[in-house]
Amino acid sequence: xxAPRTPSPARPHTFTQRFSATRRGARLARLLxxxxxxxxxHPHGTEAHDTVVLVVAELAAxxxxxxxxxxxxxxxxxxxxxxxGVVRIEVTDTHPARPARLTPGTDEDGGRGLLLVDxxxxxxxxxxRVGPGKTVWAECxxxxxxxxxx
Numbered sequence: 664x665x666a667p668r669t670p671s672p673a674r675p676h677t678f679t680q681r682f683s684a685t686r687r688g689a690r691l692a693r694l695l696x697x698x699x700x701x702x703x704x705h706p707h708g709t710e711a712h713d714t715v716v717l718v719v720a721e722l723a724a725x726x727x728x729x730x731x732x733x734x735x736x737x738x739x740x741x742x743x744x745x746x747x748g749v750v751r752i753e754v755t756d757t758h759p760a761r762p763a764r765l766t767p768g769t770d771e772d773g774g775r776g777l778l779l780v781d782x783x784x785x786x787x788x789x790x791x792r793v794g795p796g797k798t799v800w801a802e803c804x805x806x807x808x809x810x811x812x813x
Contacts, residue, residue, distance in 0.1 A: 676703070676743040682723070684731040684756070689723035692739045692754075700750070703743050711805045714783050715741075715750050718801050721776040722754040725799070730756030732795075749785060749802045757796035761789050 678699045682688035696719040697707065705711040719739065726737040740753040764777040780787050780801055787801035 678741040679738065681736045681738045684727050684735060684737050686727060688737070689720070689727045692723040693720040696739065696741060699741055705805065709806060711750070711803065715752065715803045718752055718780055718783055718803055721780050722752060722799050722801065725762060725776055726754050726756040729760070729762065730758040730796070732757045743805070745805070748805045750805060751800060751802050753798050753800045755792055755796060755798040757794070759795060759797070761797060762799060
């Protein structure tokens with residue numbers, strides 16, 4: 664007699680990974696975030712996917728460029744909250760300086776990352792963490808799934 668089947672556990676709605684504080688680490692964070700969003704049902708080319716991936720790319724780049732402490736990694740966490748319709752992105756580094764949103768001149772090459780995050784995210788901010796450093800977080804809206812016609 665076969666054993667009764669138990670339902671498979673729900674897939675987790677979180678993703679957390681540490682990365683080297685290098686350009687390669689920032690790129691890998693972006694690629695794995697894109698993969699995770701696809702796994703959660705938000706494929707490449709959808710507004711939710713592309714927005715979250717861009718915000719992850721900006722926050723990871725900031726962690727590598729401005730939050731880097733030699734010999735220390737940075738961490739990326741994603742949490743999908745379907746009830747609120749958001750993905751929460753958290754990037755943690757060990758540098759004590761808090762990020763500042765700048766308004767660079769038109770002839771300057773950089774300084775627009777947090778302007779992009781501010782424009783794309785529903786909300787974002789910075790919080791202290793236990794130990795050295797800080798966590799920069801952002802919440803991006805998920806597209807509402809279409810209700811089936813009745």
